[in-house]
Amino acid sequence: MSTNEHDAWKPARLLPTVGIRGQEEQERRATSALLAVMRAVPEFGHGLLKELGAPKSPAIQTFCEVRFRTQDGRLCIPDGAIVCERGRRRWMCLIEVKTGSARLRDEQIATYLDIARENGFDAVLTISNQITADSSESPVTIDGRKLRRVNLFHFSWWRILTEATMQSRYRGISDPDQAWILDELIAYLEHPAAGAGGFTDMGEHWVAVRRAAHDGTLRASEEARSVAERWEEFLQYLALSLSQDLGQHVTIVRARRQTTTSRIDETTRAMASEGHMTGAFRIPGAIGDVTLTADLRTRQTLTSVTFPAPSETRQRTRITWLLRQLKEAPRELRIDAAYKSIRQTVAGLLEQVAEQPDLLLCEQDPRRELRSFTLTLSRRLGQKRGRDEGSFVRETRHQLVDFYGDLVQNLKPWQAPAPKLREAPRDDEPPQDERRPTGATPPTGGGDGTAHVPAPPADDHARTVAP
Numbered sequence: 001m002s003t004n005e006h007d008a009w010k011p012a013r014l015l016p017t018v019g020i021r022g023q024e025e026q027e028r029r030a031t032s033a034l035l036a037v038m039r040a041v042p043e044f045g046h047g048l049l050k051e052l053g054a055p056k057s058p059a060i061q062t063f064c065e066v067r068f069r070t071q072d073g074r075l076c077i078p079d080g081a082i083v084c085e086r087g088r089r090r091w092m093c094l095i096e097v098k099t100g101s102a103r104l105r106d107e108q109i110a111t112y113l114d115i116a117r118e119n120g121f122d123a124v125l126t127i128s129n130q131i132t133a134d135s136s137e138s139p140v141t142i143d144g145r146k147l148r149r150v151n152l153f154h155f156s157w158w159r160i161l162t163e164a165t166m167q168s169r170y171r172g173i174s175d176p177d178q179a180w181i182l183d184e185l186i187a188y189l190e191h192p193a194a195g196a197g198g199f200t201d202m203g204e205h206w207v208a209v210r211r212a213a214h215d216g217t218l219r220a221s222e223e224a225r226s227v228a229e230r231w232e233e234f235l236q237y238l239a240l241s242l243s244q245d246l247g248q249h250v251t252i253v254r255a256r257r258q259t260t261t262s263r264i265d266e267t268t269r270a271m272a273s274e275g276h277m278t279g280a281f282r283i284p285g286a287i288g289d290v291t292l293t294a295d296l297r298t299r300q301t302l303t304s305v306t307f308p309a310p311s312e313t314r315q316r317t318r319i320t321w322l323l324r325q326l327k328e329a330p331r332e333l334r335i336d337a338a339y340k341s342i343r344q345t346v347a348g349l350l351e352q353v354a355e356q357p358d359l360l361l362c363e364q365d366p367r368r369e370l371r372s373f374t375l376t377l378s379r380r381l382g383q384k385r386g387r388d389e390g391s392f393v394r395e396t397r398h399q400l401v402d403f404y405g406d407l408v409q410n411l412k413p414w415q416a417p418a419p420k421l422r423e424a425p426r427d428d429e430p431p432q433d434e435r436r437p438t439g440a441t442p443p444t445g446g447g448d449g450t451a452h453v454p455a456p457p458a459d460d461h462a463r464t465v466a467p
Contacts, residue, residue: 014181015188023102026195028064031079031097034127034160035062037185038082041178044167048160051135052093052123052153055086066094068115078112082125092121098128099157099195106140113146123151131156131199131233131240133252133260157196161189162240170247199237201385202392203230210383213275213296220272228267228277231294232260234393235279238292238400242281245401253280253289271296283404287411292400294381294392301396303403304376309337310414318370319357321414326350329375329407335360336374345374377403 015033020026038045038060045060061083068076080095094116098104104126112124130139135153142152164186173179189196205223212218235252242250254263267277275297280289288307295302309318319337326333331351337360338345348359362368382395 013187014184017188017191017193020193020195023100023195026099026193027079027097027102030099030157030189030194030196031095031127032064033185033188034097035064035080035082035095037181038062041173041182043171043173043178044164044182047167047171048155048163049082049084052125053151054082054084054091054093055089057084057086057091060084068119070111070115071118076111076115078115081121091123093123093125093153094121096124096126098126098130100129101200102128103130104128104138104140106142109138109140109152110142110146113142113150113152116150117146121150123153126152126154127157127160128154129157129195129197129200130154131158131236133232133236135159137260156198156236156240157189158198158237158240161186161196161198162244164189165244166247198241199234199393200387201230202234203227203385206230206385206392209271210296213271214299216275216297218272218275218296220268224271225264225268228264228271231267231277231279232264234396235281235292238397239281241397242283242401242404246283248284250284251282253282281400283408286404286408287413288408290400290404290408292396294396296381299381299383300378301381301399302376302378303399304374305403305408305411306372306374307411307413308372309370312416315361315366315368315370316357319353319360322373323354323357325411326354326375328410330377332377333407334376334378336376337362337370338372338374340369340371342368375407377407 015029017029020029038048039062042060046054046056049060050056063081063083065077065079066081068078070076078094079097082093082095084091094112096104096109096112109124109126115121116124126138126140128139132139132154135155138152138154164182167173168179168182168186173182188194203226205226209218209224209227218224239250239252270276270278276293276295278291278293280291282289286305288305291302291304291306293302293304310321313321322335329350331349331354333350334347335350335353336345336347339362342362342364346360346362353359360370362370377399379395379399382390382392384391387393
């Protein structure tokens with residue numbers, strides 16, 4: 001046997017995907033795999049549960065297909081349950097899981113909330129491929145009165161995979177065997193047969209809405225709102241994807257106290273009036289927020305970053321400071337320079353500005369203060385609906401990752417130079433008060449070594465003042 005022959009062998013998996021038949025079997029395996037690994041790898045389990053209010057118990061107890069009777073005698077079987085105990089505190093949570101394209105149902109979750117309340121549970125956790133902004137937002141609509149004593153949380157499978165990846169790659173697992181078990185869960189969730197993938201497509205209305213926006217006939221309809229909802233999910237998917245790649249929590253930039261519903265409404269109006277969808281990502285340590293815009297009218301996807309210009313140099317020096325950092329950037333990169341008290345920016349392509357930096361100076365007043373730069377790169381919008389090559393989801397994700405990796409992560413903010421000490425005199429130099437200008441006449445001295453200061457010239461008109 002050749003030394004490389006074993007490279008083609010399939011590794012044995014702790015959590016195999018072979019033999020999965022149908023939606024029910026898919027959900028049962030995914031639930032069992034997740035809950036078992038949460039118990040076997042406490043660092044991962046506590047990392048997921050801490051924002052749900054669960055205590056950090058010595059051991060996480062997990063169960064599958066727990067059975068309950070409703071008040072009217074019906075049998076209900078939630079997919080699982082989690083119990084955490086620390087000291088005298090006991091926290092219990094019911095689990096409902098969906099995989100693939102299956103959606104959570106309002107009436108089913110409402111029933112589980114009633115069961116949780118009747119049996120002293122603290123929360124109900126739903127898991128599906130539906131992506132929300134955080135665990136406190138749910139894809140289902142529930143009567144608020146059912147949430148008075150029981151909390152409702154939601155995780156997307158992509159969120160769970162992100163947490164597992166960050167724990168494995170960046171934070172680490174102290175026990176080698178537990179680290180291997182967590183890696184097996186990651187391999188399972190990443191397999192297409194597991195039904196626990198990330199964002200799949202922009203929905204059934206994507207093509208029609210995209211064409212209407214391009215033609216200028218799009219209205220704020222239910223179809224447009226459906227695409228806006230998918231866009232919101234897509235942004236969260238991209239933020240989690242960047243978190244997996246960077247090992248840092250990437251978040252969506254949004255106005256304070258702005259809800260997901262209001263953001264979807266805003267996106268729907270923007271599509272109808274301006275033909276574009278936009279969002280911004282805050283990446284820890286980056287020079288500025290990265291903005292992503294899908295312009296449906298021009299069929300272009302734009303990625304951009306805005307950051308302050310140096311504040312203590314001449315205007316042209318501020319431009320050359322930027323150009324020194326863009327030597328390897330694409331020549332078609334657009335640079336916008338924003339000046340104080342002027343609404344419009346001065347713009348130019350990098351290939352032009354690199355040869356003539358003065359193109360970015362303010363024509364009205366070359367001495368006017370340059371406040372910030374915006375770098376923008378545009379690519380052709382992906383047209384297809386799914387995740388294959390040429391699709392909107394695939395091409396947009398690649399563009400965002402490339403824009404950050406090739407440009408943003410290499411940009412360094414301007415830093416004022418450290419203040420310098422005054423130059424100290426050399427040891428062989430006399431003190432400052434003993435230095436004389438060249439050619440000065442030295443004072444004459446008497447025999448006792450003291451200096452005689454010459455008397456001032458006589459003044460013929462001086463008056464003598466009697467003592």
